[in-house]
Amino acid sequence: MKLISLKICNFRCFYGKMPEILLSGEEQRNTTIIHGNNGSGKTTLLNAFTWVLYEKFTAAFASEEQLVNKRAIAEAKQGESVECWVEIVWEHDDKRYRAKRECRAYKGETIEQGESKLYMQIAGEDGRWNLPQQLPEDIIGRILPESLHQYFFFDGERIERIVRSDNKVEIAEATKTMLGMKVLNRSIEHLGNAKKTLEEELKSIGNTETRQILKQKEQKEKETEKLTNRQTEISQELSHQETLKKETSNRFRDVSGAKDLEERRKELETQKTTNIDRLKQSKEALQRAISTRGYAVFLPEVTAEFRAIVNDLKQRGELTGGISQEFVNELLNSKRCICGAELHEGNHFHENVSSWLDKASIAAVEETAIRTIAQVDEIDKQTPKLWEDIDKEQANINQFRQEISRVETQLDNISEELRKNPAEEIRNLQKRLDEIEGKIRELTLEEGENKQKIADLNIEIENLGKQIAKQELNEAKQAIAQRRIAVTQDAIERLTDFRYRLDKHFRVQLEKRVQEIFSSISFKNYLPKLTDKYELTLVENTAGREAPVAASTGENQILSLSFIGGIIDRVREWTKDELMVPDSSTFPIVMDSPFGSLDEIYRRQIANIIPKLANQLVVLVTKTQWRGEVEKEMTNRIGKEYVLTYYSSKPDCEEDIIELDGIPYSLVRQSPNEYEYTAITEVEYEF
Amino acid sequence: MSEEVSLSYVQEPLATAPPEVRQIIERVRQAEKDKLYMSKPKGINDDILAIIKECVK
Numbered sequence: 001m002k003l004i005s006l007k008i009c010n011f012r013c014f015y016g017k018m019p020e021i022l023l024s025g026e027e028q029r030n031t032t033i034i035h036g037n038n039g040s041g042k043t044t045l046l047n048a049f050t051w052v053l054y055e056k057f058t059a060a061f062a063s064e065e066q067l068v069n070k071r072a073i074a075e076a077k078q079g080e081s082v083e084c085w086v087e088i089v090w091e092h093d094d095k096r097y098r099a100k101r102e103c104r105a106y107k108g109e110t111i112e113q114g115e116s117k118l119y120m121q122i123a124g125e126d127g128r129w130n131l132p133q134q135l136p137e138d139i140i141g142r143i144l145p146e147s148l149h150q151y152f153f154f155d156g157e158r159i160e161r162i163v164r165s166d167n168k169v170e171i172a173e174a175t176k177t178m179l180g181m182k183v184l185n186r187s188i189e190h191l192g193n194a195k196k197t198l199e200e201e202l203k204s205i206g207n208t209e210t211r212q213i214l215k216q217k218e219q220k221e222k223e224t225e226k227l228t229n230r231q232t233e234i235s236q237e238l239s240h241q242e243t244l245k246k247e248t249s250n251r252f253r254d255v256s257g258a259k260d261l262e263e264r265r266k267e268l269e270t271q272k273t274t275n276i277d278r279l280k281q282s283k284e285a286l287q288r289a290i291s292t293r294g295y296a297v298f299l300p301e302v303t304a305e306f307r308a309i310v311n312d313l314k315q316r317g318e319l320t321g322g323i324s325q326e327f328v329n330e331l332l333n334s335k336r337c338i339c340g341a342e343l344h345e346g347n348h349f350h351e352n353v354s355s356w357l358d359k360a361s362i363a364a365v366e367e368t369a370i371r372t373i374a375q376v377d378e379i380d381k382q383t384p385k386l387w388e389d390i391d392k393e394q395a396n397i398n399q400f401r402q403e404i405s406r407v408e409t410q411l412d413n414i415s416e417e418l419r420k421n422p423a424e425e426i427r428n429l430q431k432r433l434d435e436i437e438g439k440i441r442e443l444t445l446e447e448g449e450n451k452q453k454i455a456d457l458n459i460e461i462e463n464l465g466k467q468i469a470k471q472e473l474n475e476a477k478q479a480i481a482q483r484r485i486a487v488t489q490d491a492i493e494r495l496t497d498f499r500y501r502l503d504k505h506f507r508v509q510l511e512k513r514v515q516e517i518f519s520s521i522s523f524k525n526y527l528p529k530l531t532d533k534y535e536l537t538l539v540e541n542t543a544g545r546e547a548p549v550a551a552s553t554g555e556n557q558i559l560s561l562s563f564i565g566g567i568i569d570r571v572r573e574w575t576k577d578e579l580m581v582p583d584s585s586t587f588p589i590v591m592d593s594p595f596g597s598l599d600e601i602y603r604r605q606i607a608n609i610i611p612k613l614a615n616q617l618v619v620l621v622t623k624t625q626w627r628g629e630v631e632k633e634m635t636n637r638i639g640k641e642y643v644l645t646y647y648s649s650k651p652d653c654e655e656d657i658i659e660l661d662g663i664p665y666s667l668v669r670q671s672p673n674e675y676e677y678t679a680i681t682e683v684e685y686e687f
Numbered sequence: 688m689s690e691e692v693s694l695s696y697v698q699e700p701l702a703t704a705p706p707e708v709r710q711i712i713e714r715v716r717q718a719e720k721d722k723l724y725m726s727k728p729k730g731i732n733d734d735i736l737a738i739i740k741e742c743v744k
Contacts, residue, residue, distance in 0.1 A: 491711045
């Protein structure tokens with residue numbers, strides 16, 4: 001934050017709009033001095049800064065409820081309101097900020113002061129002023145948090161309060177914020193919360209059993225493979241048994257007394273095969289008839305309803321043939337009737353012909369109705385034909401079954417006859433044949449059973465495959481959730497470790513710097529110490545032992561200034577090192593009466609060191625605070641200088657002047673009217 | 688211990704972090720800084736969760 005200017009209007013002792021106070025921000029001449037006697041408005045100027053930015057006032061600022069200049073109120077008419085405002089312009093991160101706080105006082109029976117309002121505009125590199133997207137208070141809070149403002153805008157006479165014991169916790173917190181420790185603490189805490197949420201999410205994904213399901217699928221696949229192999233074996237075995245059967249039956253033909261029976265058996269078997277084929281065909285025909293034409297059975301009710309609708313429409317004349325809408329439209333488009341009359345929109349003929357549009361039917365609807373009637377007729381005819389076909393096929397099936405049964409009985413008889421044949425050879429052959437047929441039956445059964453098993457297994461494998469795909473998706477989700485948790489944990493651990501190291505580094509360096517500054521100012525052999533909680537104390541070393549010092553007000557003032565200077569100096573350095581310090585690396589110091597109760601030697605030391613530590617310095621001083629050693633130390637750092645002239649309404653007031661660069665400037669003057677007020681004059685220097 | 692050495696010692700936990708961890712730390716830090724002025728940063732937990740999910744996909 002680099003302050004650019006301050007404008008005030010009707011704020012406390014400043015009557016009307018004051019000339020703009022430009023604040024020096026040059027590197028070498030970074031100091032702005034504002035001279036003023038007691039009661040001339042120095043504290044008001046300090047509070048102008050804190051009021052605009054934070055709506056806060058320092059302890060020395062009395063009567064906060066009276067912000068509007070008394071003369072301005074006195075001059076206003078009864079019932080009017082008077083406005084006071086303060087505007088500050090500053091630069092931060094290549095942007096220019098203009099903040100203005102306004103407040104009104106209403107002049108009624110009594111003077112009522114309204115709420116203040118803050119307005120802000122921001123200009124980027126193009127120099128155009130725009131309204132901010134966020135609340136002005138939030139923007140200021142980001143640039144310089146409110147909790148820190150008292151270390152940059154302060155009353156020098158009360159500066160020692162920041163190191164008083166009752167403020168230790170507060171200053172420690174502020175220091176941590178300024179050093180970026182608070183950001184680290186919050187980062188670690190909130191990453192921990194995020195980790196908990198991620199762990200909850202992981203739980204909700206549930207257990208994944210992919211491995212188990214994969215194992216099941218593998219087993220099923222193995223079973224299928226085994227069964228498929230067996231099927232091949234069965235098929236080979238069956239073909240082998242069929243060959244054996246053929247050979248055995250051939251041998252019957254060579255044996256006398258069995259030849260005829262065997263021939264007969266062959267014939268019957270051919271018959272049986274033929275009948276089985278026919279039975280199969282009939283069954284298929286029956287299935288086909290039912291599946292392709294079966295629906296017709298359920299339609300008579302619907303077709304009857306359809307006919308009733310059509311008949312009703314016909315009776316009402318809504319489906320009669322005759323003039324179609326298309327024909328009427330054609331006449332209207334051609335603008336001529338069939339009688340030759342011209343059809344122009346609006347004329348009598350046109351109206352007559354148009355009126356037919358509502359009466360005429362639509363050709364397409366009529367055509368569809370006719371076509372549908374024909375289809376419905378067809379459907380109605382289908383039903384008796386279907387029953388006829390079904391009856392026929394069922395009769396066939398019955399007949400073939402009976403035929404097969406008859407043939408089988410005959411075949412059984414032949415087999416039985418051969419089994420009981422007196423010739424041993426024939427009996428043996430039949431026995432052999434029975435065995436082969438038994439084997440074939442067995443194998444065929446097994447084959448069928450296996451076929452079913454394989455079909456079932458394939459369905460199971462397919463289902464398991466689907467489950468695996470789902471589980472794999474969950475596994476992927478689980479893996480990413482686990483990775484997120486691990487990465488977050490790593491971030492937490494690293495940040496915690498970093499915080500520990502940074503904290504140590506910061507404290508050691510800050511303590512060292514505060515000690516350096518303190519010892520360069522103070523002639524006492526006291527040592528500022530920073531505890532691990534960032535609490536500041538002053539100790540003295542007596543016979544090798546450190547003991548706390550009962551510090552005087554002056555010593556505490558030096559300690560406070562050393563501390564503020566030390567922080568500003570360190571933050572500037574640490575920012576260069578890209579450590580996790582706040583974005584602000586530039587801090588202004590606005591000090592009111594900075595050398596209050598200090599001795600000459602201390603005043604000189606502070607006057608010498610403060611402009612070097614702060615990036616920018618605004619000092620509000622009385623003539624006695626300025627003269628001598630302070631002036632000598634600070635002169636070559638001054639970039640801007642102003643004098644506050646107090647106009648006293650006291651008739652015989654003692655006037656006072658300050659001489660700067662050989663020119664006298666009034667500090668106190670007689671007011672030309674009955675009001676007391678302050679004016680601001682810039683000191684014209686040739687720096 | 689010289690300042691340079693101690694500085695690299697301080698930065699070591701972050702300097703040696705894998706890229707995605709560094710990215711998360713950097714972005715979380717920025718999110719916290721943006722809401723530092725609030726005593727109770729509103730919605731910060733959601734912001735950080737979103738950062739982690741974006742950095743680890």
